[in-house]
Structures are given as C-alpha cells and as structure tokens.
Amino acid sequence: MRTIIDLSDEQLASLRELCEAEGISRAEAVRIAVDMLIARREEAEWQAAKRAAFGIWKDRDFDALDYERELREEWER
Numbered sequence: 001m002r003t004i005i006d007l008s009d010e011q012l013a014s015l016r017e018l019c020e021a022e023g024i025s026r027a028e029a030v031r032i033a034v035d036m037l038i039a040r041r042e043e044a045e046w047q048a049a050k051r052a053a054f055g056i057w058k059d060r061d062f063d064a065l066d067y068e069r070e071l072r073e074e075w076e077r
Contacts, residue, residue: 005030015029
C-alpha cells in the first residue's frame with residue numbers, strides 16, 4: 001500500500017544520509033523502521049505480560065510444584 005508521510009527537513013536529511021550509507025531506498029528504510037517499531041511494541045507487551053505473571057502463585061495456600069505433580073498424576077491414570 002502506498003502512503004504519504006510528512007517529514008521535517010532534519011528527518012529527511014538524516015533519512016537521505018542513512019539510505020545512501022545503507023544503499024537502500026527511502027521506501028525500504030521506512031518499511032524497516034515500521035518493522036522495528038512494531039517489534040519494539042511487541043517486546044514491550046511481552047515484557048509487561050511477564051512482569052504481570054511474575055509471582056502469580058505468591059498468594060496461594062498451596063505449593064505450585066505440588067499442584068503440578070497432582071495434575072501430572074491425573075495424566076498417568
């Protein structure tokens with residue numbers, strides 16, 4: 001899909017330099033930048049999910065490993 005974006009003079013100059021140094025087109029540079037932005041967001045979401053899950057068993061009145069063993073015993077029955 002084609003899209004139009006507005007860049008400042010400084011951004012355009014830096015993008016031009018980067019493209020020349022990398023030997024890529026501006027379109028390719030923008031696609032790479034979008035991919036990097038998406039990956040950064042996905043990583044941030046993953047890190048947030050890990051932080052939210054950390055210590056999830058702390059308020060339980062039973063041991064997580066004992067619970068796991070009980071579940072595995074059910075599989076063997």
